[in-house]
Amino acid sequence: MEHGHSGGSGLEHGTWFHWLYYYRVLPKWLPEVVPETLLVVVVLSIVVILARPRLRTRNPGKLQAFLEFCVTSLDSFVRGIVGDEARSLTPVIGTFFIFILCLNMLGLVPGLTSPTSNINTPASLAIVAFCIVQYYGIRKQGFVNYLKHFAGEPLILAPLMFPIHVIGELARPLSLTVRLFGNIFGEDMVIAILILIVTNVLGRLLIPLQFPMLIFAIFTSFVQSLVFSMLVTIYVTVAISGHEEQH
């Protein structure tokens, strides 16, 4: 933690991107998770941009088969929850899932951390999710009707119900943020502590104690990205249908 950037994960221990700060390419306030996130964005973008011209209707290659598997799985996942609105929502939810999965898994690469273990990353994703939910709600019901559903029934209770609903709505991105951040940060902390135990306590006996946790981290990475995507999909469904549900 040579530079006092924000982030709060406590795991800013100098990644492969540390030289960017050393040579002052990036400002000190920018946490190292930002170049890591951008690395994920760039790699994923290059893969899909290069794959685009090779997409064919007949005789798909291995990469296309994999991409088709991902897209169809995500589409059926979203379609199963939302229904007919899935066509426009699948790219959003799919991007959330793939992006969060890659960010979570990045922490398993030696010399890199999970960008989601920095609260700014899940918070930014939750803000986008919040905006998307509001957009779909307003688009489907209209602005006035959407506000009406905040007022609830009967209308006389609106002064009481409106703030409660607004707080409930704002609690969603908060819960999304804290859930994702807490799980990935905790997982990274456990791995880091196990590595510290190996290096400081066991001495020359180099047993990879963190290995089972790394395997488990793959599972939690998948589960957390799935949970985030599923909750966003459910929030959109609720916003579209206009019924309040407790999740």
Added chain:
Amino acid sequence: MDILNIDPRVLAVQIGGFLLLLLVFKLFLFKPVLGILETRQQEIENRYRDAEEKQRTADQLRAEYERHLAAIEEQMHIRIAEAVKEGQAMRDEIIALARSKAEDILARAQEQIQREKEKAVSELRGLVADLAIAATGKLLEQTLDDSKHRQLVDRFIDELGAQTISGRRRSEGEV
């Protein structure tokens, strides 16, 4: 915000990164792949429809050919039966013709045999008469009137012939 270490600048950068990826994914992954899947599904549906259409046509053609084959087979059986009947009629005709020809030949042969027999009998009779005259003449050394002599011999022969025929019939009856 400071307590949570949330930095709006970092949030903005991360949101920008996500939106950029969302745009790229939408343009280069989800839209084309979903489009391709839809096209493929359409293509498969069309092929199934075509295949079903072709199957239906093939079934119709097969039924038609089977009908044709059945008609041809029936025709063939009729023709064969007719040919067999015709052949049998021809055989009967040939046999009848052959039989009548054989009967003709047999009748002609019998007639000829009868004629030959009669001729032989006549010739034999003349010869026997001559021999008898000569023998009698020699025995009696006298010459009889030729016409009287011939009448005598003829009667003798007739009697001899009648006796011979009656004797033979008797012997055949005994046997």
